[in-house]
Amino acid sequence: MTIKINEPEIRRLIQVRNAKRVVFNAPDGLLPITRELGSRLESDYPGLKTIFIADSTYGSCDTVDFDAQRLGADIAFHVGHNVIVPSFGKITHSIDAYDDVKFDNVVKKAAEEFRKIGIRTVGLTTFAQHLSEVENVARFFEEEGIKSLIGKGLGQLHDGQIFGCEFYPAFNIKDRVDAMALLGQSMFHALGVALSTGKRTFMLDPYSNEVVDVQQNADERLKKSILSIYRARDAESFGVIIGLKEGQIMTDQSIKIKEKLESLGKKAQLIALREITSDRLNALADIQAFVQTGCPRISVDGYTFSKPVLSVPQTDALINLLSGKEIETTIFVRKHWL
Numbered sequence: 199m200t201i202k203i204n205e206p207e208i209r210r211l212i213q214v215r216n217a218k219r220v221v222f223n224a225p226d227g228l229l230p231i232t233r234e235l236g237s238r239l240e241s242d243y244p245g246l247k248t249i250f251i252a253d254s255t256y257g258s259c260d261t262v263d264f265d266a267q268r269l270g271a272d273i274a275f276h277v278g279h280n281v282i283v284p285s286f287g288k289i290t291h292s293i294d295a296y297d298d299v300k301f302d303n304v305v306k307k308a309a310e311e312f313r314k315i316g317i318r319t320v321g322l323t324t325f326a327q328h329l330s331e332v333e334n335v336a337r338f339f340e341e342e343g344i345k346s347l348i349g350k351g352l353g354q355l356h357d358g359q360i361f362g363c364e365f366y367p368a369f370n371i372k373d374r375v376d377a378m379a380l381l382g383q384s385m386f387h388a389l390g391v392a393l394s395t396g397k398r399t400f401m402l403d404p405y406s407n408e409v410v411d412v413q414q415n416a417d418e419r420l421k422k423s424i425l426s427i428y429r430a431r432d433a434e435s436f437g438v439i440i441g442l443k444e445g446q447i448m449t450d451q452s453i454k455i456k457e458k459l460e461s462l463g464k465k466a467q468l469i470a471l472r473e474i475t476s477d478r479l480n481a482l483a484d485i486q487a488f489v490q491t492g493c494p495r496i497s498v499d500g501y502t503f504s505k506p507v508l509s510v511p512q513t514d515a516l517i518n519l520l521s522g523k524e525i526e527t528t529i530f531v532r533k534h535w536l
């Protein structure tokens with residue numbers, strides 16, 4: 199397997215802009231090859247300086263346009279989240295990166311299993327690195343006698359693509375398929391597909407050649423998420439956290455949540471944080487529960503918090519609960535978790 203960054207596009211933009219100072223940010227897994235590329239660029243373009251912002255970046259919400267400007271960059275490249283939009287902010291361009299691993303073996307295995315358990319139509323989803331393989335996978339399934347559907351992209355998402363918090367292409371086909379498949383080695387994304395569609399979901403891992411039914415994991419995640427809502431019900435004081443990452447800031451929605459909680463008899467204070475971690479929340483010791491409009495996966499996947507920290511779908515369920523309604527087990531069955 200090799201991951202390839204769209205280097206020609208980077209070179210084209212450097213030349214068009216006559217850039218002398220370039221900032222990169224990339225997920226940890228792509229940082230080594232991005233840094234190698236930076237060294238090559240410095241030798242090919244005399245006078246060019248490349249700077250790598252090595253803070254974590256988990257999604258296209260996590261760009262560094264403002265920091266790149268403060269560093270005096272002419273241009274910035276956000277690598278590897280492969281979104282439809284070509285640019286962010288003032289100087290940042292989205293640069294695609296693709297993994298060339300093939301799915302033919304794992305599709306064969308999946309098709310065998312699907313035939314055994316009566317799955318005739320499967321919805322195909324994936325994340326950035328495998329987008330170039332989705333059409334091939336559909337063809338492999340067709341050859342194996344399994345019909346597949348690829349949902350239309352929307353907003354930043356390509357056809358078949360999902361983020362950890364945005365699922366339009368999966369959600370929009372869920373009622374026309376027997377099961378969903380997530381292409382790639384990512385339990386994180388597979389659980390997102392399972393929870394947002396409410397369909398049985400299989401992770402097709404092309405590296406280990408395994409077909410993993412993620413239902414049990416998804417059920418556990420859902421159970422823990424619902425338990426947190428019940429725990430939050432009894433809290434008197436809430437922190438309403440606004441994520442400070444560039445693509446996360448949702449001040450108006452957070453203010454509405456604060457006002458809603460207050461109207462239901464709770465105390466609520468607005469808090470802004472770049473990284474929502476136990477350490478930072480421990481500094482707010484008098485607050486009994488948190489809701490957050492930053493990244494919903496911090497709540498759904500984060501087991502390290504000693505107090506409830508609810509995502510937007512959980513917060514909506516909490517507000518319903520406080521208003522006398524029951525919590526549904528479909529709280530995450532939505533297109534977007536923000």
Ligand code: SF4
Nearest residue numbers: 256257259362363493
């Ligand atoms: S908010 Fe979270 S899940 Fe959504 S793109 Fe950002 S990091 Fe990914």
